[in-house]
Amino acid sequence: MSYSVAQRTREIGIRMTLGALALTRLMKALLFGVTPTDARTFIAVPVVLVAVTLLASYVPAWRASKVDPTVALRYE
Numbered sequence: 001m002s003y004s005v006a007q008r009t010r011e012i013g014i015r016m017t018l019g020a021l022a023l024t025r026l027m028k029a030l031l032f033g034v035t036p037t038d039a040r041t042f043i044a045v046p047v048v049l050v051a052v053t054l055l056a057s058y059v060p061a062w063r064a065s066k067v068d069p070t071v072a073l074r075y076e
Helices: 002-007 009-030 039-065 069-075
Strands: none
Touching: 002 009
């Protein structure tokens, strides 16, 4: 597998580049007021997604940490 990927590295790079060019054109058509190279948007979206993910995992973890272990074991 490694040999096959190494032999096709150039082809993979070309396909990724063409896909990225097509994706930026599609994004330009779909997003109003956002250019394909709008750095603020492409930084803000992952930051918001990470914040939502952390909050979504923090709340259940916080609730689970409040449970008394002996009470939890009694129910099983």
